[in-house]
Amino acid sequence: MRFSVLLLFFFNLLLVFAQDSKEDCLKLVPLFEKKGIKITENCCELHDNIECSANLITTLQLEEFNLTEIPDEITTIKSLETLSLDDNYISNIPESIGNLTNLKELSLNINKISSIPEYIGKLSNLEWIGLDNNLLSNIPESLEKLPKLRTLWLSDNQISSIPENIGNFLNLEELNLSFNRITSIPESIGNLKFLESLHVGYNHVSSIPESIGNLLNLDTLRLNDNVITSIPETIGNLSEMKDLSLENNPITCFPESISKLKQLRNIRLDNSSVKYLPKSILEIPNLEIDTCSNDDCNPINNIEDIGSSFSVNNCESKREIDNSKSKNCSGEDCEGKKINKSNRVIIFSVVVLFVIVVLLAIAMYIKYLKKKRSDKNDEDIIIRRIINRSSENQINRNTNNNNNNNNGLSTSYNSNSKEDHPPTYDEVFLNDNML
Secondary structure, three states, rough: OOHHHHHHHHHHHHHHHHHHHHHHHHHHHHHHHHOOOOOOHHHHHHHHOEEEEOOEEEEEEEOOOOOOOOOHHHHOOOOOEEEOOOOOOOOOOOOOHHHHHOEEEEEEOOOOOOOOOHHHHHOOOOOOEEEEOOOOOOHHHHHOOOOOOOEEEEEOOOOOOOOHHHHHHHOOOOEOOOOOOOOOHHHHHOOOOOEEEEOOOOOOOOOOHHHHHHHHOEEEEEEEOOOOOOOOHHHHHHOOOOOOEEOOOOOOOHHHHHHHHOOOEEOOOOOOOOOOOOOHHHHHOOOEEEOOEEEEOOOOOOOOOOOOOOEEEEEOEEEOOOOOOOOOOOOOOOOHHHHHHHHHHHHHHHHHHHHHHHHHHHHOOOOOHHHHHHHHHHHHHHHHHHHHHHHHHHHHHHHHHHHHHOOOOOOHHHHHHOOOOOOOOOHHHEEEEOO
């Protein structure tokens, strides 16, 4: 009797599930018809975009359905665990999304979303959310209310900063913030004890916080294509690190603590400013270093002299190295940094010297022009005085001639005529100097 009752109970339960499945399938018919796809009440069995479990829809994939909003028909399917709405035109998330309390994965990549509402926090079972390639300008605080969130994708948005409350996402295991406008990483990032993968490449980050050393489970760190100039000593605490990407950064050297990363398998330094690696890097087994990208190569000066414990991918080939001539590189003592600084000083000195020489040449030329102009003016004055003197003497001679004619004294005329001849240029110049 009891067995019959239990059997009847389970049979009724299956009927209920089957009925719910059929109802949910029918709700989706209009959506799929717009896409030119026909589905029936048995959608669980007949379509790749839908997955079911125990006759309940658990996965729904609606990529490229030209949706401008999340349809209410979807938010009533409470059995949903995975919902993918990638590559649509959705700009808002409706409040009804909070009905999907069983949802574990929500993918809204490549849409037009600019904000995340507070009621997203009702998705208490959500573990994974993808918001890549949207219009977000900050990391929504509402995401902090998702207690089980493990993966957060926010790449290719317009985010300019990482808030301090990022440290409250305590269960986060993967954080992707690549292709944004971020300038700094807060110290609170060190609170994410379970973080395994951190992507902050293609931003404007200038430094790595010391607290990065608290991420003891981190195995992948992508900081490529930033403006980072140095690496903190605390990076040596990341004992699980396997993949470190630092290419396209003005980093010049590594701290000695890098040798503590025994699990490290790959360091990407393509197009970086690194000139020397510490010889302690020999202590890392099976390490591979990438130093080039495409046809451009910025070789590390002592890359051939460090050791034979690891291989290097450069512009030419993989080379094995020996530590006989290795150089230490730690903080401000980096030899490569000193050489670069010395070169900059020499170039600056040469430029300053060149400018001084040019200025002196210009000053001497101006002085020459002034002197030439002054000499010409003096010469004009002397000529005018000669002309004036000549005119005065001519007048005197005419006067004396008239007097001599009246007195009939020819000797006096000859004497006056001799004394009153026009002065020469030298005489006038000598008289002017005496005055």
